[in-house]
Amino acid sequence: MIPMAAYDDQAADRPSTPERRSQFADLIRRRRAELNVGLDAFAKRAIDPVSGKKVTRGWIYRLETGEPVTPPELPELMALAAACDLPLEALQDAAGQQFHGVDPLVSGSTEAKAYVHKLDRLPADQRERLLRLIDTLVPPDEG
Structure with a gap:
């Protein structure tokens, strides 16, 4: 039988659950609220002006509700920057934090x-x- 104190020490050595980051989702959710734009209207605005790439309503919904999403690539970031009316760098910083653990x-x-x-x-x-x-x-x- 393992003494309880030994068991407690082993538990302290186990890696903790990684921090769940939500900076990008929080930015999108907050900006949509600031603009007072519904999800459908926001998704219609989420078009990259260069490539024409669109971000779907479903992806935005999953992001905002904390469901797993594929990290956005540059065209999607540009589309969301257009929808948010924010500089691309603001979205890049938040995406780097949430999806890659990179602090700006x-x-x-x-x-x-x-x-x-x-x-x-x-x-x-x-x-x-x-x-x-x-x-x-x-x-x-x-x-």
């Missing part, structure tokens, strides 16, 4: 966040030169 960049200024989003479009050599320039203006933290 938090900064004291909106400019810093915009710079980081643009940074990924630069070639590696230009990013390195930019970092060296920034280091001459603001020396890196010692640590």
Whole structure:
């Protein structure tokens, strides 16, 4: 027989259930409420202006009610950004949090966040030169 104390110690070593994230679903639900738009009307607005990709009412319903959904890809994010009348980056941040566990960049200024989003479009050599320039203006933290 295993002593109860030993059993309790083993329970503490087991991984806990992963945190259920709902940032993207919360954003869509909240924005739909702010716009005072029903699910059908919202789904009709959820069309990517570039590709014409549509997000279905059923997918939005499952997302909002916490049912399993396939994570949205860029065309779906663009469609939902159009329906929400929000910048694409806001939806990308929330989707990254909910579906991939990636927390968005938090900064004291909106400019810093915009710079980081643009940074990924630069070639590696230009990013390195930019970092060296920034280091001459603001020396890196010692640590």
